[in-house]
Amino acid sequence: MSRLLPNSAISRYTVNSGNLLFRENYILYLINLVVSAYRLGSYSVLTHIPHLADDINLKELVGNETQITLVDHHVLSKRLDFLTPYVREIIDHRPLDKQQWKYNSDIKTLIKIVGSCGTLIAQRIKDENEGIEFFYMYPTCADLLHSVIILDTVNFSKEVNKATPLDREIIDYLESILKFENCEQTRQIKLEKLLKARSDVTSLTSSQLLRKDLKILEDVFVPSFPILVKEFLQKPKALEAVSEALNTKNCTIAVLLGMDLNEGLKRDVAVLSPFCPERGEKLAKFLQDWSQPYLELVPEAQDCVYFKQNNLSASRKQYMPALKEFLKN
The missing domain is CATH 3.90.1640.10 (inorganic pyrophosphatase (n-terminal core))
Structure with a gap:
């Protein structure tokens, strides 16, 4: 050996x-x-x-x-x-x-x-x-x-x-x-x-949490969190950390995926594109319409960049084909 x-x-x-x-x-x-x-x-x-x-x-x-x-x-x-x-x-x-x-x-x-x-x-x-x-x-x-x-x-x-x-x-x-x-x-x-243990991210900064479990598909930055996205966005300098990460990785869009299992399974999603808002809006709409499988995204904010995800079985694996299809177009 x-x-x-x-x-x-x-x-x-x-x-x-x-x-x-x-x-x-x-x-x-x-x-x-x-x-x-x-x-x-x-x-x-x-x-x-x-x-x-x-x-x-x-x-x-x-x-x-x-x-x-x-x-x-x-x-x-x-x-x-x-x-x-x-x-x-x-x-x-x-x-x-x-x-x-x-x-x-x-x-x-x-x-x-x-x-x-x-x-x-x-x-x-x-x-x-x-x-x-x-x-x-x-x-x-x-x-x-x-x-x-x-x-x-x-x-x-x-x-x-x-x-x-x-x-x-x-x-x-x-x-x-x-x-x-x-x-x-x-x-x-x-x-x-x-x-x-997985959901204990108290010692991580916003920047570290963005890198903890990360996939990048062309210019789309896709971190997955062991907490809900809305909880991540409440962390100090969270939005600044997203912008910095996009800039560092030469990406234009961040698709943040959150999950919480403390009181039953919950999932949420945010699509952020501070440098190219129109493209972010197009991706958000594309994900709402995606049907293989339906992600069942329910807008939770007026600007439609933050969603509750009702398809609880859909993890990042189910998002990647949708993102690939979006990038083709």
């Missing part, structure tokens, strides 16, 4: 991405989260990596032997497009974007529509790496994947409606290894702790 980079090397080579990068006999984990996040922090996993991980020069690292596995996405950003020839495997639960598919024909893929990418990772281990033996040797991995699936599916909430039969199959498989005394109770306790 390839050995992990020593702590000092990992500290020097970190990046804001979602991939696993292999170099020679080393494995470099490239992540897009704050590594003090609840589940990682509770297991002291990767605590030596700096919190802000976006300053690596990957062009200095890649070579002929480089192999990359993309996890939880399969379209590289323009900034990372040069890595395309090195991608050898993809594990993702998003709909396949055939227009952006640029990979070699021999690439290994596990792409299925499921509620959690953690489900596919667990299946990959289960099917190809004698999973029971692996998970018994590394129960922390089983527990982390179990936690991810519980959080992503909101413990198989019918209201959220994200879970699939495969998610249920894998969660049952992991629980057969973890052997909880009361599986239902353990799931609920985990969910409550994870939701509390």
Whole structure:
């Protein structure tokens, strides 16, 4: 098995991405989260990596032997497009974007529509790496994947409606290894702790919250919040932070997506375009009319830039096709 980079090397080579990068006999984990996040922090996993991980020069690292596995996405950003020839495997639960598919024909893929990418990772281990033996040797991995699936599916909430039969199959498989005394109770306790940790953004500034979970599609800036957008907009200098982020990322429109699960699931949306208001208004109208699926946006402000979202199943994954279609026109 390839050995992990020593702590000092990992500290020097970190990046804001979602991939696993292999170099020679080393494995470099490239992540897009704050590594003090609840589940990682509770297991002291990767605590030596700096919190802000976006300053690596990957062009200095890649070579002929480089192999990359993309996890939880399969379209590289323009900034990372040069890595395309090195991608050898993809594990993702998003709909396949055939227009952006640029990979070699021999690439290994596990792409299925499921509620959690953690489900596919667990299946990959289960099917190809004698999973029971692996998970018994590394129960922390089983527990982390179990936690991810519980959080992503909101413990198989019918209201959220994200879970699939495969998610249920894998969660049952992991629980057969973890052997909880009361599986239902353990799931609920985990969910409550994870939701509390995810929604605790009190230590983050408005600018940091905009970067916490971010996608950019051409010139559209799409952050997703673990709180409602209206709560974000009440934070100090929130609008100034949006304008600054748009300017920094060379974007013209921000589509802010909020979610709250403290008292039942709620979602809201804001479309902000301070430098090009007319284009922002066109996008807001386009999203209101979008029907694949209907987002069920209800205007909550006279200028129609802030909406309550009644389709509670629609997350950012459902917004991205709409945004791509808007950008075509």
